[in-house]
Amino acid sequence: xxxxxxxxxxxxxxxxxxxxxxxxxxxxxxxxxxxxxxxxxxxxxxxxxxxxxxxxxxxxxxxxxxxxxxxxxxxxxxxxxxxxxxxxxxxxxxxxxxxxxxxxxxxxxxxxxxxxxxxxxxxxxxxxxxxxxxxxxxxxxxxxxxxxxxxxxxxxxxxxxxxxxxxxxxxxxxxxxxxxxxxxxx
Amino acid sequence: xxxxxxxxxxxxxxxxxxxxxxxxxxxxxxxxxxxxxxxxxxxxxxxxxxxxxxxxxxxxxxxxxxxxxxxxxxxxxxxxxxxxxxxxxxxxxxxxxxxxxxxxxxxxxxxxxxxxxxxxxxxxxxxxxxxxxxxxxxxxxxxxxxxxxxxxxxxxxxxxxxxxxxxxxxxxxxxxxxxxxxxxxx
Numbered sequence: 001x002x003x004x005x006x007x008x009x010x011x012x013x014x015x016x017x018x019x020x021x022x023x024x025x026x027x028x029x030x031x032x033x034x035x036x037x038x039x040x041x042x043x044x045x046x047x048x049x050x051x052x053x054x055x056x057x058x059x060x061x062x063x064x065x066x067x068x069x070x071x072x073x074x075x076x077x078x079x080x081x082x083x084x085x086x087x088x089x090x091x092x093x094x095x096x097x098x099x100x101x102x103x104x105x106x107x108x109x110x111x112x113x114x115x116x117x118x119x120x121x122x123x124x125x126x127x128x129x130x131x132x133x134x135x136x137x138x139x140x141x142x143x144x145x146x147x148x149x150x151x152x153x154x155x156x157x158x159x160x161x162x163x164x165x166x167x168x169x170x171x172x173x174x175x176x177x178x179x180x181x182x183x184x185x186x
Numbered sequence: 187x188x189x190x191x192x193x194x195x196x197x198x199x200x201x202x203x204x205x206x207x208x209x210x211x212x213x214x215x216x217x218x219x220x221x222x223x224x225x226x227x228x229x230x231x232x233x234x235x236x237x238x239x240x241x242x243x244x245x246x247x248x249x250x251x252x253x254x255x256x257x258x259x260x261x262x263x264x265x266x267x268x269x270x271x272x273x274x275x276x277x278x279x280x281x282x283x284x285x286x287x288x289x290x291x292x293x294x295x296x297x298x299x300x301x302x303x304x305x306x307x308x309x310x311x312x313x314x315x316x317x318x319x320x321x322x323x324x325x326x327x328x329x330x331x332x333x334x335x336x337x338x339x340x341x342x343x344x345x346x347x348x349x350x351x352x353x354x355x356x357x358x359x360x361x362x363x364x365x366x367x368x369x370x371x372x
Contacts, residue, residue, distance in 0.1 A: 011230030021316045031318070034322070035273050035326075039281035044197030049278040051270040056239035057262055064261070067270040071282030076243055078202030083267055084237040086252040086283030086357045087221050092235040093275030095330070096189030096223035096257030097235045098369065100272065116227035126242070128215045129356050130207045137202045139359035140221075145369040159231045159371050170315050171272045173325035179361050183284065183331040183352055185345050 008152070012107040030057045045073040087122060087155045089142070094171045095120045095145060100150070102164030111157060115152040143175065194338070198293040218245045231259040232268045273308060273326070280357045281306045281331060287351030288335070297343060300336040329361065 024031045033056035039049040050065040070083030085093070095118045106113050122140035128131040149158050166172050210217045219242035225235040238252040256269030270278070281304045292299050308329045314322035335344050352358050 011232075013230075013264035016193065017316070020263070021318055024313060024316060025318050028311075028313060031311050031313045031316075033312050034307050035271065035277060035310060036305065036307045037274055037277040037281055039278070039285050039304040039306065041285050041289060041299065043224065043289075044199075045286035045289055046197075047282045047302075051274045051278065054260070054274075061260065061262060063270070064267045066231070067274075067302050069255070069270075069275075069278050069282075070194050073286060074240070074247065076247060077206070081270055083282075084249070084255075085217045085221065086279045086286065087360070088223055088237045088240075088253075089255075089282065090357055090360055091221060091223040091277030092225070092237065092255050093259065093272040093279065094367070095223055095235055096233045096255075096269075097272030099225050099227050100231035100257070100259060102187035102310075103227060103229075103231055106368050113227065116233075118225040120223050122221045124219045124221060124356065125214075125217050126219050127210060127214060128359075129354050130203070130210060130217075131354060132207055132211050132214075132217070137359055137363070138354060138356045139363065140356075140365050143365060143367045145367065146372050147370070148372045156291045157323065157372070162369055162371055168317060168324060170310065170324045170326075172367060173216055173314075173323055173367050174273070174276055174361060177323070177325065177331060177365055179326050180332065181280070181358060181362050183348055184333070185341070185348055186332050186334045 007111045008107060008112040010107045010113050012104045014104065014107045017104065032056070040183045042082075045077070045079045047071050048083075062152050072103045083108050087124065090175065091120045091122055091143070094175055097169045097171035098108065098145060098162070102147075102161050105161050105168075106151065106153075109157070109161070111161065112152040114152075115148075116151075117148045119147055120145045194293060194296045194298040196293045196299050198290045200290065200293045203290065218242070228268075231263070231265045231304055233257050234269075273310065275304045276361065277308055277329070280329065283355045283357035284331060284348070284351050287355050288333075288347050291347050291350045291354075292337065292339075295343070295347070297347065298338040300338075301334075302332045302336075304331055305360045306331045
C-alpha cells in the first residue's frame with residue numbers, strides 16, 4: 001500500500017519541524033533566538049550590511065557563510081543606486097517569509113507544489129520622508145502581495161495554504177503590528 | 187574666506203534633496219511611489235527575490251541593475267541555509283535606512299562623518315512561529331540598534347543626528363507602526 005500513497009515532496013523537512021516543536025514545548029529557553037545584522041556606512045546613502053551569526057537553541061550559531069547586502073537610494077534621489085533601497089529589503093523579507101511558509105504548510109498538508117511566484121508592491125508617499133507634510137507617514141501606506149501558485153490542489157486549498165502562512169509568518173507580524181525599537185549610540 | 191570654511195562632504199547631495207522637497211510640494215502626485223520585489227520559490231524554504239523596477243515621479247523607473255536575494259531558513263530549522271532568513275532582511279532594511287538617514291542629516295548639518303557602524307539585534311521567541319504558544323507573537327519581541335559613530339561633532343550632536351534619522355526613517359516607521367498588508371492568490 002505504501003507505494004500507492006502519493007507523498008508530496010516540497011523539500012521541507014516537516015518531521016524535523018514537528019520534532020522541534022515538541023522539543024521546544026519542554027524546553028522553552030531553547031526557543032529564545034536573537035537575529036542579527038551589522039551595517040557599515042560606505043559613502044553617501046550607500047551602506048553594506050552583513051548577516052553571519054545568530055543565537056538560538058541555547059547557544060551561538062553561525063550561518064554556513066556570511067551574507068552581504070548593499071543598500072542605497074536610487075538615482076531619482078540623487079544617489080548612486082549601489083543597492084536595493086532599505087524599504088525594498090523589507091519587501092524581500094515579507095515575500096520570502098510568506099513563500100517559505102507556503103512551502104512548509106503545503107508539505108505538512110501533503111500538497112505538491114510545482115511553482116510559487118509572488119509579486120509584492122508597497123505604496124509610499126515620499127512627502128513623509130522628505131518632511132514636506134507631517135501628516136504623511138514615512139513608511140508604506142499599504143502593501144499588496146499577489147501569489148501565482150501551481151500545485152496539485154484545489155483553489156480553495158491553495159488559498160488556505162496562503163492564509164495559514166500569513167498566520168505563522170514572522171515578517172507579516174512585524175509589518176502588520178508594532179515592534180519596539182531602541183536605537184542607542186555606543 | 188571661503189577656503190577657511192570647513193565644508194563636510196559625506197557624499198550626499200543635500201541640495202538635490204532640498205530641491206526635490208520644494209518641487210514635490212508643488213506637485214504632490216510625483217511623490218507617490220510604488221516599491222516592488224518579485225519572489226520565486228526554489229525548493230524547501232529557499233526562495234530568490236529580485237528588485238528591479240519601481241514607480242515614482244509620475245513614471246516607471248528602473249534600478250541601474252537587477253538586485254537578487256536568496257532567502258532560506260537556517261540549518262537549525264532543518265533547512266539548507268542558502269540565504270539570510272526573512273527576518274534578517276528586515277534587520278538589514280532597518281539598519282541601512284537609519285544609516286542612510288544619518289549620512290543625509292549629517293550632510294545637511296555640515297558634520298563630517300568618518301565612520302558609521304551599527305549592530306542590530308532582534309529578539310524572537312520561536313514558540314510563536316512554531317505554533318507552540320498562541321500567546322507568543324511570530325515577530326520580534328524587540329529590536330536594539332547600537333551605533334558607533336566617528337565624526338567631527340560633539341556626542342550630543344551625534345545623538346541628535348541619530349534621533350533625526352529615526353524621525354524620518356521609512357523602515358523605522360514600518361517596523362514600529364502597523365501597516366496594512368493584503369495577500370491575494372491570482
